[in-house]
Amino acid sequence: MNTKKPNTKLLDLNPQQMKAANWDKGPVLIIAGAGTGKTRVLVNRVAKLVEKGVEPQKVLLLTFTRRAASEMLDKASIILGGDKNRIKKVSGGTFHSFANKILRKNAQKINISNDYTILDRIDSADVIDLVREKLKISKKDKRFPFKKTLEKIINISMNKKISYGQLIEEDYPHFIAQIDDINKIAEKYQSYKLNNNLIDYNDLLIYLKKILKQYPQIADYYSYIMVDEYQDTNKIQGEITYLLAKKHRNVMVVGDDTQSIYSFRGANFKNMFDFKEKFFPDVKIIKLEENYRSTQPILDMANGIIDNAIEKYTKVLFTKNKRGDIPELIYANDEENQAEKILEKILDLHKRGVNLNDISVLFRASYQAIPLEIQLKKNGINYVKHGGFKFFETSHIKDIMAYFKVIQNPKDEVSWYRILLLLRGIGEVTCKKILKNILKYPNPFAKIKTFMPKNKKIRNLSNTLSLMASKKTTPKEKMHNLLTYYNPILIDKFDDFPKRKEDLLQLESIIEQYSNLNDFLTDMLLEPPSNSNSNGLYVNENYSKKNTLCLSTIHSAKGLEWHTVFVIDMAEGRFPISYYLNSIESEEEERRLFYVACTRAKEKLYITYPATIRGTLSNKSTFLKEIQHLLKSDTSDTPMYLEI
DNA sequence: TGTAGAATCGTTTTT
DNA sequence: CGATTCTACA
Numbered sequence: 001m002n003t004k005k006p007n008t009k010l011l012d013l014n015p016q017q018m019k020a021a022n023w024d025k026g027p028v029l030i031i032a033g034a035g036t037g038k039t040r041v042l043v044n045r046v047a048k049l050v051e052k053g054v055e056p057q058k059v060l061l062l063t064f065t066r067r068a069a070s071e072m073l074d075k076a077s078i079i080l081g082g083d084k085n086r087i088k089k090v091s092g093g094t095f096h097s098f099a100n101k102i103l104r105k106n107a108q109k110i111n112i113s114n115d116y117t118i119l120d121r122i123d124s125a126d127v128i129d130l131v132r133e134k135l136k137i138s139k140k141d142k143r144f145p146f147k148k149t150l151e152k153i154i155n156i157s158m159n160k161k162i163s164y165g166q167l168i169e170e171d172y173p174h175f176i177a178q179i180d181d182i183n184k185i186a187e188k189y190q191s192y193k194l195n196n197n198l199i200d201y202n203d204l205l206i207y208l209k210k211i212l213k214q215y216p217q218i219a220d221y222y223s224y225i226m227v228d229e230y231q232d233t234n235k236i237q238g239e240i241t242y243l244l245a246k247k248h249r250n251v252m253v254v255g256d257d258t259q260s261i262y263s264f265r266g267a268n269f270k271n272m273f274d275f276k277e278k279f280f281p282d283v284k285i286i287k288l289e290e291n292y293r294s295t296q297p298i299l300d301m302a303n304g305i306i307d308n309a310i311e312k313y314t315k316v317l318f319t320k321n322k323r324g325d326i327p328e329l330i331y332a333n334d335e336e337n338q339a340e341k342i343l344e345k346i347l348d349l350h351k352r353g354v355n356l357n358d359i360s361v362l363f364r365a366s367y368q369a370i371p372l373e374i375q376l377k378k379n380g381i382n383y384v385k386h387g388g389f390k391f392f393e394t395s396h397i398k399d400i401m402a403y404f405k406v407i408q409n410p411k412d413e414v415s416w417y418r419i420l421l422l423l424r425g426i427g428e429v430t431c432k433k434i435l436k437n438i439l440k441y442p443n444p445f446a447k448i449k450t451f452m453p454k455n456k457k458i459r460n461l462s463n464t465l466s467l468m469a470s471k472k473t474t475p476k477e478k479m480h481n482l483l484t485y486y487n488p489i490l491i492d493k494f495d496d497f498p499k500r501k502e503d504l505l506q507l508e509s510i511i512e513q514y515s516n517l518n519d520f521l522t523d524m525l526l527e528p529p530s531n532s533n534s535n536g537l538y539v540n541e542n543y544s545k546k547n548t549l550c551l552s553t554i555h556s557a558k559g560l561e562w563h564t565v566f567v568i569d570m571a572e573g574r575f576p577i578s579y580y581l582n583s584i585e586s587e588e589e590e591r592r593l594f595y596v597a598c599t600r601a602k603e604k605l606y607i608t609y610p611a612t613i614r615g616t617l618s619n620k621s622t623f624l625k626e627i628q629h630l631l632k633s634d635t636s637d638t639p640m641y642l643e644i
Numbered sequence: 645t646g647t648a649g650a651a652t653c654g655t656t657t658t659t
Numbered sequence: 660c661g662a663t664t665c666t667a668c669a
Contacts, residue, residue, distance in 0.1 A: 065659085094659060095659075097659090120659090121658085121659095146654080148654085149654085201658095201659055204659090205659095262658075262659095264656075264658085265657080265658060265659075365656045366656080387657075390658085424646090424647090426646085427645060427646045428645085428646090429645060430645080430646090525659095526659070527659090553657065556657085593657085
């Protein structure tokens with residue numbers, strides 16, 4: 001199916017790329033626009049370093065997702081003539097997974113036990129709620145923030161390094177009256193984590209930094225540091241990069257300030273400039289501006305989007321690929337009509353030989369794809385949906401994970417709560433009573449029986465957990481047993497249990513690949529294997545290779561490319577999304593997001609605009625109005641009342 | 645004390 | 660729209 005010759009293409013570099021790929025020592029910042037071959041540069045550099053005889057494990061490649069790292073390493077091994085073994089030893093992954101790797105080995109050095117449990121966002125929220133209750137801060141008397149909101153406040157303020165008070169005043173003024181309570185909860189949350197051996201996403205980075213600072217020899221193990229997507233790193237990740245390279249200064253960071261789209265997570269593209277100003281004043285800067293992906297008309301439009309930005313960016317893309325179709329604007333009456341028109345277009349393209357794999361539909365927020373998903377299902381078209389709602393954050397999956405977490409850490413109060421409250425006849429009060437009695441035992445699973453109201457299902461819980469805790473059973477057997485136990489609960493708890501049952505079976509097939517429970521739990525938290533499809537099902541890599549259309553949030557489409565791209569819902573309020581548009585910076589980020597979306601297209605780009613949304617007339621997105629002269633409009637059946 | 649059903653909240657993006 | 664929280668009742 002793939003007719004490309006990857007090795008010749010991989011080795012084919014322009015002078016700028018060559019300069020970057022052959023970079024030997026010293027700090028270098030590569031400013032690489034969309035589609036300018038930065039992956040190719042990194043891949044070649046890794047291959048060259050290894051070829052030169054650098055020990056592969058001393059090369060550290062930090063990327064945004066694990067998938068990005070493993071794809072790059074695969075390509076590097078092709079360059080080296082399929083020498084997978086050497087390349088495989090290259091150290092790589094996300095900042096978080098790298099932090100975890102270092103901490104599991106060295107946490108004791110900073111007085112943290114290395115068998116900590118990692119909390120995801122939902123776990124953190126649960127812990128925060130627990131802490132709130134322990135502090136006897138009621139959420140009833142006054143309007144008090146939800147646990148999810150509290151988690152967000154605590155998380156963001158850590159990420160951006162500002163105080164809770166400041167953040168609340170800026171972004172949550174309606175909670176100003178509760179600042180004292182929130183402060184208390186946040187403080188107690190920190191100490192609770194320390195006392196209970198829990199670590200959240202931020203802690204991973206904070207502790208990594210602490211270790212690297214106190215024990216520079218750990219950093220010095222790595223002799224070449226490379227960081228991809230540097231525009232989407234946050235302050236602490238920038239500092240970590242510096243600490244890693246402080247001694248030998250062999251550090252290459254690659255980024256594109258026009259593609260910075262993760263500031264909500266604390267990322268700051270100014271890190272790219274800080275790299276020079278704060279850390280490495282003598283850094284060499286290499287710019288990659290020749291685009292190999294898109295046609296000139298598509299680039300014209302993309303450049304047009306960015307030209308209107310307030311912030312002036314550092315480069316302008318160009319291509320030798322002059323010819324191509326002008327991007328097209330498609331009008332629709334409403335969301336359903338928009339979906340119909342997209343479907344029509346896709347079927348037409350398909351008829352003319354474009355594979356569904358080469359088409360993607362991109363949107364700002366995942367719910368915007370729902371009308372289209374309905375159309376696709378109706379017409380029996382395969383699709384995968386990336387981004388948005390996470391398989392591992394659905395409540396039935398969290399339920400299952402709670403049992404495993406209790407096995408791993410019998411003192412995990414939050415998971416105990418979750419498990420016990422699932423049982424009929426046990427409410428909060430009984431639950432607390434039970435926990436008070438069992439938490440002191442190192443192996444409480446058999447003890448539960450004693451403290452429970454006499455009830456058949458509850459005896460099963462004790463048996464199930466004991467069986468799961470047994471060292472003799474494999475993770476798969478544990479899972480199988482658990483599912484037998486959980487099935488009646490599932491049916492009782494959810495109306496849509498058949499769908500969710502599918503998910504659990506998928507989870508079972510994932511756990512099959514693990515022999516070690518800890519690895520399974522860590523991977524599920526730091527590197528979940530994939531996103532969900534329309535049914536919330538886990539989708540494995542093979543599935544996405546079939547003739548399948550891709551629907552994706554723009555965030556999840558980062559770094560990818562397709563022959564044809566649709567960017568939908570270009571109406572004010574939908575894109576830029578209005579709910580949180582509260583500052584110039586956030587509007588600028590929305591603009592960059594639109595830019596990222598359009599630069600995914602190689603040959604054809606369609607922008608769609610529904611004239612009404614939920615029955616009311618909508619306005620064209622500002623971003624669309626700005627660049628409309630660079631588009632071709634499909635006026636054949638434009639609604640009469642539209643001004644064009 | 646526990647539960648079921650009603651009301652309500654907050655609605656993006658993700659390691 | 661789906662999870663969380665509240666309310667009323669057993």
